[in-house]
Structures are given as structure tokens and as C-alpha cells.
Amino acid sequence: MTVSSKHLMDALARLDAWLQTMRQDKGYGGPVAHWWRDQFLYTGPGLDWRYEGILVGYSELWTKTNNPVWLQRIQQATNDLKAGQMADGNFMMSEFERNPGTLGTPHEAAASLGLLKSSVLTGDEKGVVAARRNISHLISQLWDPDSHGFNDRPSTPGRVPNKLATLSHALCLLAESTGDTSWLDYTRAAIDDVLRFQVPEGQYAGAIHQYAADNRHGDGRLFPFYNARCVEPLVVASRVFEETKYLAAAEKIMGFLEHTMTPEGLWPQICYLSGKRAEYPRWIAGTADILYAFHVMGRSVPPISLERLLTSQLPSGGFPTGVGFSRKAHSRASLIPPDYRDMTPVTGWNDKVLRLLASLLPSPLADEWPVPQTEAYSHQVRMNGHTIVFTETAERFGYGTQWSIVKSEPWARGIIS
Amino acid sequence: MNVEVVTMPTTQARLVGPEELSWHYIMDLIFAQSYQLKCQLLNLVIPDSPALRTMVELRRYSVDSLTQGGSPKALAWCVPGTSQVSNGQSDSSDCDYIFSLSSEPFNVSKLLSQYSIWTYKARMWGLGIRLTDSWNIAMRDRFMNRANENFVRPGYHPAHYHLYLREKAEPLA
Numbered sequence: 246m247t248v249s250s251k252h253l254m255d256a257l258a259r260l261d262a263w264l265q266t267m268r269q270d271k272g273y274g275g276p277v278a279h280w281w282r283d284q285f286l287y288t289g290p291g292l293d294w295r296y297e298g299i300l301v302g303y304s305e306l307w308t309k310t311n312n313p314v315w316l317q318r319i320q321q322a323t324n325d326l327k328a329g330q331m332a333d334g335n336f337m338m339s340e341f342e343r344n345p346g347t348l349g350t351p352h353e354a355a356a357s358l359g360l361l362k363s364s365v366l367t368g369d370e371k372g373v374v375a376a377r378r379n380i381s382h383l384i385s386q387l388w389d390p391d392s393h394g395f396n397d398r399p400s401t402p403g404r405v406p407n408k409l410a411t412l413s414h415a416l417c418l419l420a421e422s423t424g425d426t427s428w429l430d431y432t433r434a435a436i437d438d439v440l441r442f443q444v445p446e447g448q449y450a451g452a453i454h455q456y457a458a459d460n461r462h463g464d465g466r467l468f469p470f471y472n473a474r475c476v477e478p479l480v481v482a483s484r485v486f487e488e489t490k491y492l493a494a495a496e497k498i499m500g501f502l503e504h505t506m507t508p509e510g511l512w513p514q515i516c517y518l519s520g521k522r523a524e525y526p527r528w529i530a531g532t533a534d535i536l537y538a539f540h541v542m543g544r545s546v547p548p549i550s551l552e553r554l555l556t557s558q559l560p561s562g563g564f565p566t567g568v569g570f571s572r573k574a575h576s577r578a579s580l581i582p583p584d585y586r587d588m589t590p591v592t593g594w595n596d597k598v599l600r601l602l603a604s605l606l607p608s609p610l611a612d613e614w615p616v617p618q619t620e621a622y623s624h625q626v627r628m629n630g631h632t633i634v635f636t637e638t639a640e641r642f643g644y645g646t647q648w649s650i651v652k653s654e655p656w657a658r659g660i661i662s
Numbered sequence: 663m664n665v666e667v668v669t670m671p672t673t674q675a676r677l678v679g680p681e682e683l684s685w686h687y688i689m690d691l692i693f694a695q696s697y698q699l700k701c702q703l704l705n706l707v708i709p710d711s712p713a714l715r716t717m718v719e720l721r722r723y724s725v726d727s728l729t730q731g732g733s734p735k736a737l738a739w740c741v742p743g744t745s746q747v748s749n750g751q752s753d754s755s756d757c758d759y760i761f762s763l764s765s766e767p768f769n770v771s772k773l774l775s776q777y778s779i780w781t782y783k784a785r786m787w788g789l790g791i792r793l794t795d796s797w798n799i800a801m802r803d804r805f806m807n808r809a810n811e812n813f814v815r816p817g818y819h820p821a822h823y824h825l826y827l828r829e830k831a832e833p834l835a
Contacts, residue, residue: 270727282810286690289724337723343686345720465799521800574807655724656694 258617263562272325278586279342289655292336293352298596300359305603334382351408361418407471409435414478436482451497465518476538510550525569530594533601560622563590582625663725669710677713703735734758772829778821783812
């Protein structure tokens, strides 16, 4: 399948329409389905990594089309983050699947990254100011002078390399935006910790461990998705420090990603160094970050994977979260009908699709921007052992008769069953 | 929705791991149900803990500009082992709804909802997490997912916490 710019624009127009249905007064909301935990009770705004994709994606569209609508979206998202910034520099509700919470990693750094990237294009200094306040606070909370690196939680030793990569990326952009190279000392510490946890050899050579509780040994869990999120920060570090070792590390991650792609163009959730795998859930919307890594490295995005992503777009314009959430806990659970979390489109995964598709869009555009066609739909899903009907309209998600999420409201309605 | 908070000194365990997760769920369930009931006022009585106060503040932020036109008042008594009737720190007589958090199951009339939090089933899977932690991380992840799946259940199940929502002040049986 060859993806035309018309096809990309149509998908983007529908995705943008869906994202607008997810807006509340204080930002983009909605439920969260994730590997670590789900959040289907709090459905209010999250000032987390969703703002990375939203700000970068709309910035790409603004650059490529000059349509003022995209500039308004950028300004609105910037205002969300500024309004939700606490006195100490943290963002409210920045823990994604653990919301309501704050000091979310890598979420706050990712949101600041979005601010910094969009500020370059719009010339809006207030984004840089908010990002600088935020990153300064992250450093004050997470920097460990004894081990000369960033912990994942204050005063709790340990490294999460993919989060360090995001923080490193934000620090690079901050140094470039402000001309203050003192930020680069922290950048170097963060990105060098990513290299320390790269698998040197074996079938998963090049992959980055998920976690190092003792800051010395990787935990043997290799998530393709989180590995992909290390690629662009390594490329940026290579440029900023003019050192090829970071680019070489990114190349090795790409080898791992190519090696682990499934025949249908998705990726397993986890490859364990022991040889075992957690095959499910496989991301659909989240796959966009993996494909974005291919794009950043100047490689062609695997066609089967891009096709798999684009054909999954829901009638509402959103992209479903994944396949096989039911197999998180039960390895033989049926995939049909899908789990309710598989089907539910989540803002903090769809932002990644926005960033990818906007990045793939050629410039200048030969075609007129399309009027989005979206509609409500229903689908049978499994929810806690029962087959129910999942419905999405522009106003709400309905899960059978007992559970519903009104998109404009911060808390869900119904009884968890 | 207005949220008023009263803290009580207790020997509350430090909020880490499953204890912290329990309180996330307790607060989420109270706020979600209060919002659904269109409460104008939520009066929260909680153990005195900085982490808990932060949890409440963030959730207060989610509802502080929202008015749903309702007038009901709710009292959420979240100090297990103490009674709102005998304590006298918060008057429940003018409340339309009362949340009660207990370590023990009890019979309540006019019950609207009941949740069991940090169920013993989840604790059993948690034991598996600790046993496999250092030697089989793939199995540990599977146990983690089983524990998460069973962490909160509606209705009564053997659990560390039970959260009840009932109408109006009625003496506990």
C-alpha cells in the first residue's frame, strides 16, 4: 500500500476532529489504558506526554500548511500547560495512567519538550518560560549528585533509561532555545545513562533495558515501544555533542525494532532477556512512536505497519489503543471480541499518531485540506468477563448500560463490574 | 463541587506500594461517585498525611470550577477504626450521602454502592510478585497484572478496605 498525502491528510483531519471531542475546560481528557495500570475513573485533563504529540504534531501541520487553525491549537495547548503549572513548576495531572498525580516521568519532560519544539516555530516565548520552570523543578527533584544522574522518583535510586532519553531531549532543546549551555551537563548525564543500559550482544543486542533499580544492572525487560522513544533523543544528542556514539546506539535500537516486528506490523509488549515474551497487549496507536523512530532515522516506515495503523482508524477519527489487553493477565484469553481497553481510543496514545502522520506529510501540500468525516459507532467488546456493547459518539464512551464516560466530564459514571 | 477537608491524627501506614494504590482508588471512587451524585459539597475526613492531602488537592482541582446545579452534600469518613457518630468532629446529620471506609465488613441500610479495595486475592498475587521478583521477571509481570486486575472489586470480597456509600445518616448495624 502506498500512502498518499491525500490519505494522510484525511486521516489527520479525522484525528484532529476526534481530539477536539476530547477537550475539556482545562485540557485534553479521557480514560487511559496502559500496560502498567488503567484509569477509567478519572477522565479529566492530563498534562502529560499527550502534550508532546499534540504540540509537535500541530506544529508540523502549522509549518506545512500555514493554516491558522493549527496555530490556535498550539496556543490552546500551550495555555493548558501554563494554566496547569503549579507554583513549583510541576504540571498538574502529569502522571497519565496514575492521574490525578504530579511529577510524572517522563510526562512532564515530554510536555516541556512539546512546548520547546512548538515555541521555535511560533516564536512564543511563554512556552520556553514554562518549560524552563518545569525542567528546573525536575532537576531539583530528581537529580542525584551522589550518582551524578537522574532518579525516577525523588530520593529513590534507580534509572529508567527511556525516561532519561526524553528528559535529555528536552534539555537539549532548552539549551538551544535559551543559548544557555549549562543545561548540557545534565543532558550528557541523562543520555549517557541510556547508553549504559544497552544490551551489548545476543539476540536482543542493541535494546535498552527498561529499568535499573540499583543503577547498575538492567532488569532484563526490553519494551520495543519504550526503546523507540530513545531513538530521537539519541539522534539529537549526537548532533548537539557532535559524537557518533549516540547515533550508533540509535542504529542498534533500530536493529532490535526490525528484529521484533510481528508479521502483521505490530510489536510485542515485552521481550525478556531470558527469551520469554509478553506478546500482549500490542499497541496500535502507540505503534506510531515506533514508526516515528524509523522516520527520524531517515528510514522508510515499514509499509505493513503503517497500513495496519491507518486501517485501524475508528469511525470517530480516533485510533484504538491496542490488541490483546485481555491477555495481560490471562495468556490464553480470546482476542475476539476485543477487550474494552483495546477498542477505547486514548488521547495519550493518539497524540503519537498525530505527531507521526503530521511528520510524514509532504510539504508543500498539493491538495486542499479535507473536511473530516466522522461518525458514532458501536462494537462488541469484553469487559471483566462479560460481552457488552461499546459505543463512541462525539460526546461519550458507553460501556454496556452500566458504565459511561462523558467526554466533557472529569469523572466517569457508573459501577465498575 | 466544593471540597472541605478535615484531617485526623492516626497511625496511618506510610503511603507506599499497595497502600498508596489503595488510597488512590478510595479517593477516585469517592470523587467519581460524588460527582455522579451532583454533590454541591463533599466533606472529607482523612488521616493526617501529606501524601493524602496532595491526593485530595489534585482531585479538588478537577472539580473546583464545576457546578452541576445540584444541592446534595456528602460526607466521606475515611479514617478506618473510628466512628463519625462518636467522634463528633464532623456532623453527618445534614448530609445526603455518606461514604464510610472500614477494614471490616458491616451491614448498612440504604446502601448505594460497596467496593472492596486491595482484595486478598490481589494480596495473594502480590505475594507471587515478591517471590518471583529476583529470579523470574516475566512471571513477576504476570503476577503484577493479576494483582492489578483483582485490586478493586465491586461488592463484598475479603479485602483490606471496604468503601460503602449509603443514603442519609443511618446508624450502622
